[in-house]
Amino acid sequence: GRYLERAGYAADAYAAYRRHRTLADEVFRRDQQQAIVELQEGFDNQRRQRDLDLLQRDNRLKQTELDNHTLQQRVWATAVVAGVLLLGVAAMLLRRLRHHSAALAEGNARLRTQSEIDPLTGLANRRHLLRRMQPEGVPGAPFTGALLLVDLDHFKRINDQHGHAVGDEVLVEAARRLQAALREDDLVVRWGGEEFLVVSPVAEPAVLQLLAERLLVALAGMPVATANGPLSISASIGFAGFPLAPSGVVLDWERAVDLVDTALYLAKAHGRNRAYGVRTVQTDSAPALRELSRRLEAAWREGEVTLTALTGPALPAQRHDADGVTA
Secondary structure (H helix, E strand, O other): OHHHHHOOOHHHHHHHHHHHHHHHHHHHHHHHHHHHHHHHHHHHHHHHHHHHHHHHHHHHHHHHHHHHHHHHHHHHHHHHHHHHHHHHHHHHHHHHHHHHHHHHHHHHHHHHHHHOEOOOOOOEOHHHHHHHHOOOOOOOOEOOEEEEEEEEOOHHHHHHHHOHHHHHHHHHHHHHHHHHHOOOOOEEEEEEOOEEEEEEOOOOHHHHHHHHHHHHHHHHOOOEEEOOEEEOOOEEEEEEEEEEEOOOEOOEHHHHHHHHHHHHHHHHHOOOOEEEEEEEEOOOOHHHHHHHHHOHHHHHHOOOEEEEEEEOOOOOOOOEOOOOOEO
16 A cells, blocks of 8 residues: 555555455454354353263262262162061071970979889879979968778789789779779889878768778679789778867878877778778877877877778688798
């Protein structure tokens, strides 16, 4: 434009200048717009990147929460499974414990039963009678009911002449006959050796007398079949009902046994195969009764004691064995 102006073309120079300015302005605007566009694009890219980073971080947080929730569910599931297993194990152990406890109780009951049974005759023994008479383990309680003490006559002779095996046969058969002659509520105990003790809840004199007669007949009514042939047996019995008439004097069961034992030996002294029962005593105190029992026969003859005397059935002809020894 300066050259045209020097050459005298001022109008053309101005026009050229205007075109140059227009072009320069256009280029500036374009460059400015391009810069603005680029700047806007950069800003948009930064915003998108920031949004993307925020989204990714939010996704990571959500994934972490999801993982934590999943882990928590697994922990709870594991705890539930472990709890169920523990409950199962506890239930199994409890069942085993109950089974062992029941087996132990059954074993103890069986041992107690075995310890209270006489192995030869199958009858109850003294241990069983003691537990029955003293259920709380406290001695001295008054006894109510009837006692019959039975002793086989001449049993030592049977053992000596025929041997202990035959003696055992006689004991087993005597026990069977006694049980068969008793009522359901009566108890027969092997008291020791050839002695048996019968405990009955019924103490009425008439009923007790019939029971004693039935026992005499049961034992002596017919011979006992043994490996050595039939043997005739008999028994002596002492019996009494408690409390004792007429004053109702009471004794504990051990003192009551002592009294019927004295009556038994009175039956032995008067010929055996008989029963003596204490019916009444003229005293109202246990110490005085013990004194009377020490001289029972004299007290009977003096009227201080009333006895019931029963005789057993007549024995069949006594059998002689090969050596001529009387059974």
